[in-house]
Amino acid sequence: MQQNHKKALQDPIFKILSDAASGLALESYVIGGFVRDYILDRGTHKDIDIVSIGSGIALAEKVASMLPGNPKISIFKNFGTAMLRHHDMELEFVGARKESYQRDSRKPIVEDGTLKEDQERRDFTINALALSLNKENFGDLLDPFEGVLDLDKKIIRTPLEPCVTYSDDPLRMMRAIRFATQLNFEIELRSLQAITENKERIKIISAERTVDELHKIMACEKPSIGFSLLHNTGLLDYILPELTALEGIEEVEGQRHKDNFWHTLEVVDNIAQTTDDLWLRWAALLHDIGKAPTKKFSKKVGWTFHGHEFVGSKMVYKLFKRLRMPLNDKMKFVQKMVLMSSRPIVLAEDFATDSAVRRLVFDAGDYVEDLITLCEADITTKNPRKQKKYKNNFKLVRAKIVEVEERDHIRNFQPPVSGEEIIKTFNLKPSKEIGIIKAAIKEAILEGEIPNEYQSAYEYMLELGKNMGLSIINEKKR
Numbered sequence: 001m002q003q004n005h006k007k008a009l010q011d012p013i014f015k016i017l018s019d020a021a022s023g024l025a026l027e028s029y030v031i032g033g034f035v036r037d038y039i040l041d042r043g044t045h046k047d048i049d050i051v052s053i054g055s056g057i058a059l060a061e062k063v064a065s066m067l068p069g070n071p072k073i074s075i076f077k078n079f080g081t082a083m084l085r086h087h088d089m090e091l092e093f094v095g096a097r098k099e100s101y102q103r104d105s106r107k108p109i110v111e112d113g114t115l116k117e118d119q120e121r122r123d124f125t126i127n128a129l130a131l132s133l134n135k136e137n138f139g140d141l142l143d144p145f146e147g148v149l150d151l152d153k154k155i156i157r158t159p160l161e162p163c164v165t166y167s168d169d170p171l172r173m174m175r176a177i178r179f180a181t182q183l184n185f186e187i188e189l190r191s192l193q194a195i196t197e198n199k200e201r202i203k204i205i206s207a208e209r210t211v212d213e214l215h216k217i218m219a220c221e222k223p224s225i226g227f228s229l230l231h232n233t234g235l236l237d238y239i240l241p242e243l244t245a246l247e248g249i250e251e252v253e254g255q256r257h258k259d260n261f262w263h264t265l266e267v268v269d270n271i272a273q274t275t276d277d278l279w280l281r282w283a284a285l286l287h288d289i290g291k292a293p294t295k296k297f298s299k300k301v302g303w304t305f306h307g308h309e310f311v312g313s314k315m316v317y318k319l320f321k322r323l324r325m326p327l328n329d330k331m332k333f334v335q336k337m338v339l340m341s342s343r344p345i346v347l348a349e350d351f352a353t354d355s356a357v358r359r360l361v362f363d364a365g366d367y368v369e370d371l372i373t374l375c376e377a378d379i380t381t382k383n384p385r386k387q388k389k390y391k392n393n394f395k396l397v398r399a400k401i402v403e404v405e406e407r408d409h410i411r412n413f414q415p416p417v418s419g420e421e422i423i424k425t426f427n428l429k430p431s432k433e434i435g436i437i438k439a440a441i442k443e444a445i446l447e448g449e450i451p452n453e454y455q456s457a458y459e460y461m462l463e464l465g466k467n468m469g470l471s472i473i474n475e476k477k478r
């Protein structure tokens with residue numbers, strides 16, 4: 001029996017679309033994500049894709065002329081698409097195609113397909129569902145490839161032979177994995193095999209499109225589903241070889257290190273439970289990448305990864321550059337997290353002294369809470385006793401940060417006594433003594449020997465000067 005989903009099309013925009021299509025005698029359908037998410041009850045999809053059996057651009061023009069304010073249309077002639085915004089919705093218009101549906105392909109587009117031809121050239125059966133906008137069957141579902149059944153069975157399946165669908169647009173290999181992660185679906189076995197066979201073709205996809213999918217995987221509740229699939233199909237070797245280099249456990253003379261790849265995925269899942277911040281999630285993904293190039297074994301100390309945080313933070317820059325990710329403060333944030341990723345762990349292993357916490361706040365500045373969040377996520381030990389101890393210790397560290405902050409205002413530290421004042425007091429020429437005094441004052445504050453305030457720092461400076469054999473030329477009146 002024909003299913004009808006008029007309810008999905010209650011927004012007045014669909015009546016306008018239907019009237020416009022009927023005025024042009026242009027068979028038209030809502031297709032793709034909107035229909036899929038409606039049937040899955042995932043909330044309203046704000047991007048609405050409309051396919052017409054004929055010119056999508058003509059329909060867009062007609063719709064715009066019927067909307068209040070006559071909104072501007074963006075027309076992409078080469079792709080035969082048009083887009084307009086209405087309230088919080090983005091309407092995308094396209095003519096049905098016989099050939100692959102590729103928005104940013106440089107290949108000439110082939111139009112004039114039937115609805116079914118268009119549907120079979122789409123990526124997945126669950127994305128090929130169409131709802132009629134035509135007067136005679138408004139709201140009817142057209143599902144020639146049993147997409148609804150796949151939604152029910154939670155399966156990602158291509159309408160055509162998987163190799164055909166994936167070679168039409170290799171990005172779809174990543175889309176399959178992204179949808180599997182977002183929806184918690186299985187990728188059909190044939191499809192998974194086709195991805196593995198065609199993995200190398202991901203190389204022809206632009207970094208921007210690839211990263212877009214990575215971001216979407218990263219934003220999921222359990223990103224490890226996606227990263228495991230990327231890894232198992234071999235795609236990850238092409239996209240993030242720095243990560244796959246972490247896989248494996250080596251054993252020398254009975255000493256083993258942990259598998260840092262699978263550990264990393266656990267960390268990412270952990271952090272996904274506590275933050276939606278995309279860049280903090282990226283930091284979790286990359287926090288150990290320096291471990292592959294720094295791994296060493298010595299008889300004396302076993303496995304070491306000396307300086308992996310520093311090496312890792314340098315690798316972040318290269319990785320961002322290669323993937324054309326922004327080389328801005330987001331990248332700097334990820335670098336800083338990677339660089340400092342081992343610092344709080346030392347505090348969690350032992351009793352955290354005030355001065356150690358003060359130093360951490362001094363070095364991490366405004367990022368200190370994010371850093372602790374990362375380190376909490378980094379606890380993947382299966383030993384319940386250790387797990388409890390680390391978690392508790394981090395709680396104490398968090399409390400101590402607040403306490404130390406209230407008292408000492410170390411975050412975004414500004415030296416309480418300026419270089420100029422040091423020069424004036426001891427009548428110095430610019431010289432290394434100034435730096436020495438400044439550093440010593442900072443150390444005294446971080447060590448808790450003096451509070452972070454002007455008068456104490458000033459007196460401490462006089463004392464220091466005296467010990468260095470400097471004469472006090474201009475002493476401030478007390």
Ligand code: CTP
Pocket residue numbers: 031032033034047049101102121122123124127128169171172175
């Ligand atoms: N599509 C496709 N192949 C692609 C990209 C898109 O076949 N490489 C088709 C699918 O039918 C998809 C529709 O175009 O449903 C719209 O694509 P897009 O907006 O990227 O995805 P949505 O399915 O709307 O899902 P989401 O917005 O959640 O990414």
